Amino acid sequence: MIDRIAFGVVALLLLLSALRVVTSKNLVHSVLWLGLTLVTTAGAYLLLSAPFIASIQILLYTGGVITLMLFGVMLTRRGEDIAIPNESSEGGRALILSLATFGLFTGAVLKTPLPQEAPPFTGSTAELGREILGPNLMAFEVLSVLLLAAMVGAIVIARRRDPGSQRPSLGLRIEAEAKSQEGKS
Amino acid sequence: MIPPIVLHGLIYGGVAAIALLTLTAWGIWFERKFAGRMQSRLGPTMVGWAGLLQPLADVLKLLQKEDLVPAQADRTLYLLSPPLTVFFTLATVAVIPFGVDVAVANLPIGVPWILAFSGLMVFPVWTAGWASANKYALLGAMRAVAQGISYEIPMLLTALVPVIFAGSMNVNEIVRWQAEHHWIALWPPGPGLFAFVIFFLSCLAEANRIPFDIPEAESELVAGVTTEYSGMRFGLFYLAEYLHTLVASAVASALFFGGWNGIFGLPDGIHWMLAKTLTLFFLITWIRWSLLRFRADQLMRICWTYLVPASLALVMISALWVHYAPQLGPMWGG
Numbered sequence: 001m002i003d004r005i006a007f008g009v010v011a012l013l014l015l016l017s018a019l020r021v022v023t024s025k026n027l028v029h030s031v032l033w034l035g036l037t038l039v040t041t042a043g044a045y046l047l048l049s050a051p052f053i054a055s056i057q058i059l060l061y062t063g064g065v066i067t068l069m070l071f072g073v074m075l076t077r078r079g080e081d082i083a084i085p086n087e088s089s090e091g092g093r094a095l096i097l098s099l100a101t102f103g104l105f106t107g108a109v110l111k112t113p114l115p116q117e118a119p120p121f122t123g124s125t126a127e128l129g130r131e132i133l134g135p136n137l138m139a140f141e142v143l144s145v146l147l148l149a150a151m152v153g154a155i156v157i158a159r160r161r162d163p164g165s166q167r168p169s170l171g172l173r174i175e176a177e178a179k180s181q182e183g184k185s
Numbered sequence: 186m187i188p189p190i191v192l193h194g195l196i197y198g199g200v201a202a203i204a205l206l207t208l209t210a211w212g213i214w215f216e217r218k219f220a221g222r223m224q225s226r227l228g229p230t231m232v233g234w235a236g237l238l239q240p241l242a243d244v245l246k247l248l249q250k251e252d253l254v255p256a257q258a259d260r261t262l263y264l265l266s267p268p269l270t271v272f273f274t275l276a277t278v279a280v281i282p283f284g285v286d287v288a289v290a291n292l293p294i295g296v297p298w299i300l301a302f303s304g305l306m307v308f309p310v311w312t313a314g315w316a317s318a319n320k321y322a323l324l325g326a327m328r329a330v331a332q333g334i335s336y337e338i339p340m341l342l343t344a345l346v347p348v349i350f351a352g353s354m355n356v357n358e359i360v361r362w363q364a365e366h367h368w369i370a371l372w373p374p375g376p377g378l379f380a381f382v383i384f385f386l387s388c389l390a391e392a393n394r395i396p397f398d399i400p401e402a403e404s405e406l407v408a409g410v411t412t413e414y415s416g417m418r419f420g421l422f423y424l425a426e427y428l429h430t431l432v433a434s435a436v437a438s439a440l441f442f443g444g445w446n447g448i449f450g451l452p453d454g455i456h457w458m459l460a461k462t463l464t465l466f467f468l469i470t471w472i473r474w475s476l477l478r479f480r481a482d483q484l485m486r487i488c489w490t491y492l493v494p495a496s497l498a499l500v501m502i503s504a505l506w507v508h509y510a511p512q513l514g515p516m517w518g519g
Contacts, residue, residue: 002188002191026259028259028262028312028315032262032308032312035308039305051292051293051294052293052294052297052354054294055294055297055298055300055301056297058301058302058304058305059297059300059301059304059341062301062304062305062307062308063304063334063337066307066308066311066330066333066334067334069311070327070330073315125293125294125354
């Protein structure tokens with residue numbers, strides 16, 4: 001019984017917050033709703049007896065969401081108003097696309113035979129670890145190489161700048177200044 | 186009909202929250218008095234008997250102040266942020282074992298739970314700074330986020346060291362392992378102790394305590410995130426900071442110093458946990474009133490060029506130790 005209630009609350013929160021992500025008129029609100037959506041997804045994982053995935057979901061996505069928000073504010077902020085507009089114009093096409101995705105997922109869920117009872121709430125972390133580092137080691141390693149490639153790419157893009165305008169960072173300049181002051185005295 | 190596990194959570198959670206909030210009030214008294222003795226601040230050592238009325242005086246002063254909301258502010262987020270900081274800090278308490286098997290929830294994912302909620306802490310701090318519609322507050326919030334998500338990495342990695350040694354993510358199991366074998370900070374000479382130091386520093390940075398209080402550096406940012414807050418809403422930030430310090434001390438003593446495990450064969454119990462937590466709290470207070478603030482770029486450099494590689498190395502050393510130590514004989518294996 002309490003499972004059902006918990007599922008109802010999580011599902012409702014998930015739907016509402018996901019809806020608010022796209023309907024919010026303010027970028028920061030949108031991103032905060034996205035944060036709530038991801039945290040509620042962790043709640044759904046918890047109800048599915050996957051506590052490790054749930055905590056990792058919170059751990060990883062909070063960092064991601066907060067970074068997204070920072071970029072949202074730093075790249076789009078104009079003027080003095082704290083409200084950052086977040087207008088969407090492609091409503092019709094987005095609706096078709098999301099309906100199609102919904103249909104696809106619904107079809108997949110209906111076709112898959114699912115267990116009727118939730119598996120017992122145990123620490124599944126050890127089995128998960130053995131599964132990942134045992135039979136699925138190859139896929140796991142390929143994934144980490146992919147992430148490494150993404151990281152290297154990001155660094156290369158971030159470091160590419162005009163060679164003429166290279167200035168040391170503020171901290172280095174302050175330190176150089178302090179050193180030259182020390183040299184004088 | 187409420188299931189027993191929910192009832193257990195409600196009762197233990199209520200007791201733990203009230204006890205911790207009381208302890209926090211005591212912590213504020215202690216810090217005010219300690220700072221008074223260290224830096225000749227006359228008031229806090231004299232209000233009432235031994236300065237015990239100082240926290241009361243602080244709260245009375247905060248309660249009298251008007252609850253201001255700036256006209257330009259994002260009202261909902263502005264009002265919601267301070268209580269959320271307290272909420273996320275209290276949520277971490279759920280998995281800390283205070284006594285032998287005394288915890289609000291004995292979760293198999295205790296360590297990730299603690300890390301997840303201390304990661305969530307940057308949210309209310311950031312929204313507070315953004316919603317204030319104040320440049321100082323926004324700058325403070327930016328710094329808080331940069332610092333928070335940077336120091337989370339060494340914190341996460343060093344919290345893995347006890348997990349590797351004890352072979353469990355359940356905080357209670359980690360403490361039990363230490364009671365049966367040895368404290369993680371003491372025995373494998375090196376990794377445990379260094380991991381504790383890095384974990385402790387990262388906790389200080391996450392709680393925005395000196396020497397890592399760049400987000401509220403009053404000499405450059407007025408009061409950082411809390412610039413626009415007045416009265417009890419400012420008080421909630423203050424409360425969350427102290428609570429965070431206490432909780433971080435409790436987590437560090439559970440993960441590295443054997444939690445409720447007694448020394449010299451003395452009986453285990455909640456008093457040991459309390460003693461260890463308060464010792465670490467004392468250490469944090471001592472650091473706060475002795476040291477100066479780092480510059481923002483020094484802060485980031487310490488994290489990324491020293492703490493992150495060092496904690497990665499510690500994780501590797503611990504894993505190698507756990508794998509090879511049993512082959513060296515019973516004396517080493519632990």
